[in-house]
Amino acid sequence: MKLTEDQQNKRREFLTKVCPTVAFALFGVSFLEACSSDSPSDEGATGVIDSSSGYGGNDDQSSDDNSSNDTPAYTVDGDTITADLENPFFDNLKNVGGWMNFTEEGVLLLRTSATQILAFDNCCPHAGTSSSWSFSASSSRFTCGNHGNSYGTSQGGTANCSSGQTSGNLARYTTTINDNQLTITK
Ligand code: FES
Known part of the structure; x- marks a missing residue:
């Protein structure tokens, strides 16, 4: 039976949400294979199930x-x-000094001490690129690789997302750490 485009989109959306465990349990191997080709992969970060939660894994881990x-x-x-x-x-x-681009939630994270991790909007103030960041510990600045502008991590002087600004500080979110749980409030 040939599926309409709408049916195919619904099937893809369903598989994306339930992959891989539920799809395998319900439909077996052929659906699991479909999952692997349809699942989102963003910036090498892995295992995101939906917009409300994410599952572990990083670039160093295998999919298994x-x-x-x-x-x-x-x-x-x-x-x-x-x-x-x-x-x-x-x-x-x-x-300390470790950082990551938490692309799933649009946040740059930077550990500044044993008890503090800072969080910033990962939307570049210049033109909105979110996936080309690097960090210099010596200057404590993030540089966007799209056009090479760099932005500070201090408070104040905020350069907002896609505002066209080529300097200033990244927009910062509130963070707390309790029992190894990091809370970020946008
Ligand atoms: S979009 Fe980031 S520097 Fe231009």
Whole structure:
């Protein structure tokens, strides 16, 4: 039976949401294979199930490792993201100076001390690019690779997303850490 384009879109959307465990349980291997080709992959970060939670895994892990990790790396409730810092997904934040582009939620994260991780909007103030960031520990500035502009991590002087500004500080979110749970409030 040939599916209409609308039916195919609904099927793709369903598979994206339930892959891989539920699809496998319900439909077997052929659907699981469909999952692997339709699942989103963004910036190498892996295992995102939907917009309200993400499952562990990072660039160093195999997909097999991800599938066996059933503890969410983070959850989202409105404007609040709660991240489990013990999850391998956030391994880059273990040491002071470590950072990651948490693209799933549009946030740059930077550990500045044992008890503090800063969070910034990952939307470049210049033209909105979110995926080309690098960080210099010596200057404590993030540089967007799209046009090479760099932005500070201090408070104040905020350069907002896509405002055309080529200097200033990235928009910062409120963060707290309790029991290895990082809370980011946008
Ligand atoms: S979009 Fe980031 S520097 Fe231009």
